[in-house]
Amino acid sequence: MGNSHDTDAALDVERSSAVRVESLAVSIDGVALLEPVSFDIPAGTAVAITGANGAGKTTLLRVLAGLVPPTAGSAHIGERPVDERSPAFRRMVAGHIGHTSFARDLTLDEQLTMVGVSWGSAVTSSSERATALLDDFGLSHLRTRFAHELSSGQTQMFSLALAIARPFDVLLLDEPEQRLDTERRSQIAGIVRGLVDDGTTLLFASHNAKLIDAVSDRTVSLMRS
């Protein structure tokens, strides 16, 4: 499904979505999980979030996804404050951060189709989109498999496909290169770069220099406290 301005239902969503973060910080009981950070990202930009383990990359993405509240500062996506209770916010932001919940009783193409259907697409067009996604991710030959029948690398590829099967304006990915071989990493780089070229705003945490070089327009470096 890709960028949400591909669909009719997205017409009420602002097209020039961007991410604005001001002095954003997260701490628990006085222990900093994310040191204060500020940045402003125009729409249609790919930003790599880098930093050592524990610098707060995943925490930053989780805050932007509305899964963790910040303890200081603010974050806006598409000029709206981050608030996962807002349907418009949920409509704008997609991603893959940590665990993906698979439907254990559906095959890969059916899961992707159901995601499209749930966002208002017809079954036929969702099914076509599912076929295209499986093709893009090199999973076509596995379309009738169940998720528990995939290898770890295939599971990662399918998780990423599932994340972009729905409409969105901003895509958040946490280390998309995990468990992938060189060829698959290049494949992912091509797919997400294509999304950015089509107008998606992408923030992704990564430790992989080649992926960062191939995809990102700029980098936000987080410092460990």
Added chain:
Amino acid sequence: MASDPTLRRVRQLRRDRQAQSESDLNYTIYAVVLVLLIVGVPVIRMAVLGLASPPVVSLLENAASPAVLAAATGLLISALLVLGRMRGPALMDPFRSAVVAGNHLPRRHTLRRPFIISAAQLVGLLVVVALVLSSALVVAGTTTALAVVTFVAATVLVGILAAIAWLAGQSLSTRTSTQVAGAVALVSLAGAVIPAGLLVTPWGWFALLYPSSELAAWPALVGLTIAVIAASLAVPRLLDGIRGPELSAQARRWTSAGTFTASADFAGALAQFRALPTTGRRWRAVRNGPVAVVVFGRDLVGSLRTPERFITAALALLVAGFLLASPSVVPAAVAWMTALLGGIIAFLALGVWSDGFRHAADTAAGLPLYGFGAAKEFALHATLPVAGVLVFGGAGALTAIAVGASPVSVVEALVFALLVVTVRILNATKGQMPLELLTPIPTPAGDFSGALVMMWQADALLLTSVLSLLLTASWLSTPLLLVLMPVAGAVVVVVAGHNLRTAR
């Protein structure tokens, strides 16, 4: 005794290791004996005296009792055939599965001991039930001691037969064991309703030995003995037929389940036994139509991809519907048992069709995957369990009319089963156990925190049990019940919504 030197050495090593924890063993024996004396004996005494009350005895002495016993025994054997695929009787821990069962020795030797232990446990359990039942009849003076001895002996034989069926479930392929289980269930149900049906199956012969004032049916005991001897001859081949990877998979699954249980994560433990789909991958689960129909179709096809779970849920809901509609036709003293059993079976059966709820709860905690919104997603996934209640629960409840249940009790049973669907939603949304529950609560009787953990883990089942008992409360009129149950359902859904919001 192990005849093979390798087996002897492995067992010697194991005995040496166990000897180091002799004090643990002594403590376990001490605790078990105390629990049996303090809890077991009074409970068994209460059960015997309760069953010996005139209304219950008249029910137990009913002419249809042997037919019911035959059907129940046949269904137990059928269930054990299915259970064997998930947890067979010939099972060891993962390490011993790899070392002992993976070596050069025939599995008829290496797996014989764990099978015998499991079979003995099953036989022991059935004998306790048989003793309680027949003791009640002796107390009531409706049977003789000889009839009881004969019945207990027959129980031992049928227990061995059931253990062999359990082993067959572990050894045969999924398809074969499912087919055999289905055939056994059908024959059992048919044998219970057709005249002279008890004469054709071993469990029918067992039922003919049900304690009564008449002379025991000795030919039935002889026939049952011959059947058990014949079935026992197949045990070595069944043990040899167990596949190593499946043995290891079962062992790992049970170890994981034990770990989850030890860490008070019963949901995680249960997930270990939830069968994964392997069939029907080419069936079209997502079809054109209104979104409610699309999700219903998707859930239905998804459920049919684990046919044994689907069939189990359907049959269990049939039984639950029958039991929930039946309290008015059994003696008042045991009406609560019927309702409670019906409620628990309905809760367990609906667990099979709660995969949609669990998936919805899982996705609700992360970045939105589906565009429905959490409330709508739960509502859409409720269509399958609701349809299951109406079709299978309804059929079971309507059957109860044949034994004297009123149409109003059928409606009550269905409304209650729909209430259990909301309890299933609540159960899917409760998330991780609060760590505060692990805080020790010292009392004169010991640490109470364990009881709290158990209550938290089983809260949905406890809630269902309490609600099902209310079905038989004399102070609740039918109209009031029919109003209160939807209200209770609404409250349960509100609590589930709160759970979802706090989980984020």
